[in-house]
Amino acid sequence: DVAVTQSPLSLPVTLGQSASISCRSSQSLEYSDGTIYLNWFQQRPGQSPRRLIYKVSDRDSGVPERFSGSGSGTDFTLKISRVEAEDVGVYYCMLGKYWPPTYSFGQGTKLEIK
Amino acid sequence: QVQLVESGGGVVQPGGSLRLSCAASGFPFSSYGMHWVRQAPGKGLEWVAVTSYDGVHKFYGDSVKGRFTVSRDNLRNTLYVQLNRLRPEDTAVYYCALGGYTSGWYSDGFDSWGQGTPVIVSS
Numbered sequence: 001d002v003a004v005t006q007s008p009l010s011l012p013v014t015l016g017q018s019a020s021i022s023c024r025s026s027q028s029l030e031y032s033d034g035t036i037y038l039n040w041f042q043q044r045p046g047q048s049p050r051r052l053i054y055k056v057s058d059r060d061s062g063v064p065e066r067f068s069g070s071g072s073g074t075d076f077t078l079k080i081s082r083v084e085a086e087d088v089g090v091y092y093c094m095l096g097k098y099w100p101p102t103y104s105f106g107q108g109t110k111l112e113i114k
Numbered sequence: 115q116v117q118l119v120e121s122g123g124g125v126v127q128p129g130g131s132l133r134l135s136c137a138a139s140g141f142p143f144s145s146y147g148m149h150w151v152r153q154a155p156g157k158g159l160e161w162v163a164v165t166s167y168d169g170v171h172k173f174y175g176d177s178v179k180g181r182f183t184v185s186r187d188n189l190r191n192t193l194y195v196q197l198n199r200l201r202p203e204d205t206a207v208y209y210c211a212l213g214g215y216t217s218g219w220y221s222d223g224f225d226s227w228g229q230g231t232p233v234i235v236s237s
Binding site for chain 1: 149151158159160161164173175176209211220221222224225227228229230
């Protein structure tokens with residue numbers, strides 16, 4: 001099984017500052033076409049998860065440009081530039097492995113405002 | 115727009131069964147894979163199951179394999195999961211989430227989620 005590890009688990013950030021979350025997988029899951037199915041999700045308090053980033057670095061429609069994804073191999077990063085109050089919540093990475101399909105979430109990183 | 119509405123959650127005794135439903139609208143349901151994902155109280159997300167757009171292919175997380183069964187009715191635009199032999203550790207909010215389109219049914223998706231339905235397994 002693929003293990004996905006996020007760090008830090010808690011992330012206090014000052015408004016307007018940037019924040020970075022790391023996601024590491026226990027194995028590389030790059031497919032023959034170069035695709036890595038690594039997603040990032042935001043879950044605000046009391047809400048359902050929302051996908052922010054897919055395939056490592058593609059931003060979903062409606063997601064502010066402040067959110068960016070990067071990485072390769074087994075190391076990935078979500079960066080939030082100029083953190084705003086609405087960014088408070090828990091962020092998860094998720095890695096897809098095929099075939100057979102299995103999906104592994106990281107433990108989650110709780111972002112709070114200092 | 116895509117809408118996913120889960121229902122069927124509730125309180126059930128250990129060893130009992132429950133069937134959850136996810137009513138879908140706003141997209142061609144029969145062309146998309148669909149997932150179930152759960153979240154225990156105060157915990158993170160755990161993938162539960164996925165079904166292909168035609169219901170032929172079904173895969174499960176290790177913790178539910180052999181106890182849960184995912185299915186779909188493409189005429190009723192509804193996704194189901196049958197929860198059998200429930201354990202206290204199955205207590206969670208269960209979400210349905212959109213999968214990928216046709217041949218990408220397993221690799222893409224998770225871009226739309228329902229609001230979740232809670233399941234409590236307790237005597």
